[in-house]
Amino acid sequence: MELVGDTAIVTGASKGIGYAIADRLMSRGADVVVTARNRSELTAAAARLTAAHADDGTRAVPVVADVSRSADMTALFDRAIAELGSVGILVNNAGNSTFDLTENLPEDDFDAVVATHLKGTYLGTKAAINHMKTIGGGVIVNLGAVDGFATTRGNAHYSAAKAGIAKFTEATALEAGRYGIRINAVAPGAVQTPLAQEFTTPEFEAAWHRTFAIDRMGRPDDIAKAVVFLASDHADWITGITLLVDGGTHLRGLPDYADFLLPGA
Numbered sequence: 001m002e003l004v005g006d007t008a009i010v011t012g013a014s015k016g017i018g019y020a021i022a023d024r025l026m027s028r029g030a031d032v033v034v035t036a037r038n039r040s041e042l043t044a045a046a047a048r049l050t051a052a053h054a055d056d057g058t059r060a061v062p063v064v065a066d067v068s069r070s071a072d073m074t075a076l077f078d079r080a081i082a083e084l085g086s087v088g089i090l091v092n093n094a095g096n097s098t099f100d101l102t103e104n105l106p107e108d109d110f111d112a113v114v115a116t117h118l119k120g121t122y123l124g125t126k127a128a129i130n131h132m133k134t135i136g137g138g139v140i141v142n143l144g145a146v147d148g149f150a151t152t153r154g155n156a157h158y159s160a161a162k163a164g165i166a167k168f169t170e171a172t173a174l175e176a177g178r179y180g181i182r183i184n185a186v187a188p189g190a191v192q193t194p195l196a197q198e199f200t201t202p203e204f205e206a207a208w209h210r211t212f213a214i215d216r217m218g219r220p221d222d223i224a225k226a227v228v229f230l231a232s233d234h235a236d237w238i239t240g241i242t243l244l245v246d247g248g249t250h251l252r253g254l255p256d257y258a259d260f261l262l263p264g265a
Helices: 015-028 039-051 068-084 107-135 156-179 202-209 220-230 257-261
Strands: 007-010 031-036 062-063 088-092 139-145 181-188 243-247
Touching: 007 015, 007 068, 015 031, 015 039, 015 088, 015 220, 031 039, 031 068, 039 062, 062 068, 068 243, 088 107, 107 139, 107 156, 107 181, 139 156, 139 220, 156 181, 156 243, 181 220, 202 257, 220 243
Parallel strands: 007 031, 007 088, 031 062, 088 139, 139 181, 181 243
Antiparallel strands: none
8 A cells, every 4th residue: 555645734733633644654755844833742642653763764844834714724735845845645633622502601611613624724724725736636534523424512613614525525625626626524432542631531432333344442553544545545436425433323413422522512
């Protein structure tokens, strides 16, 4: 299995799923521009990745960027092209989350979640298409979520953004195929990440286990392996899909977030 290109951008890559994706891409021979908003976390992550892959001869280049800002995404691609020569793979991974019933949800929370997930995916994809069509093609992989396919209380804004990413992936794949660009998405289920650990209680984790067909929590590398597959020659004739990587949660449905995260809801 070979990557379609030897250069990549991964957003939200200072930890969790994004870090695992960058790690996997580097192990397959790609130099990776890693992005996040926190400079110190990002710089440390890039140093760890580069050190870990010294024998592979690949490197991680840190570039601070807010994916919801058009100027930041333009500057990100300019820097990536200056450092690496071109960008053959983009992974739109950056994310955030809050929880509340819609009747109580602050407008700022709605805006922040939609801006990071859906607008960030749009801005990254727009920049990537305009670059990749000049180099003869490439691959874009977006990060959705099982929440875009199953329903629960307490995260309507997040679910809507992730459902939007699935449809955005389909539409842009149809538009970009003529340039030799494939666009797909991966939709994780419950994955053990630093963000998830902030709000996952033993009771909430037990509720997740009741949804699984494969009874374990996901690991960041489970998602990274799916992303690398879609960015490889093994997926040459795959575009416009959202690949659920959730241990089977979509078969049974999500636990009720409000029961565990919003007491009294």
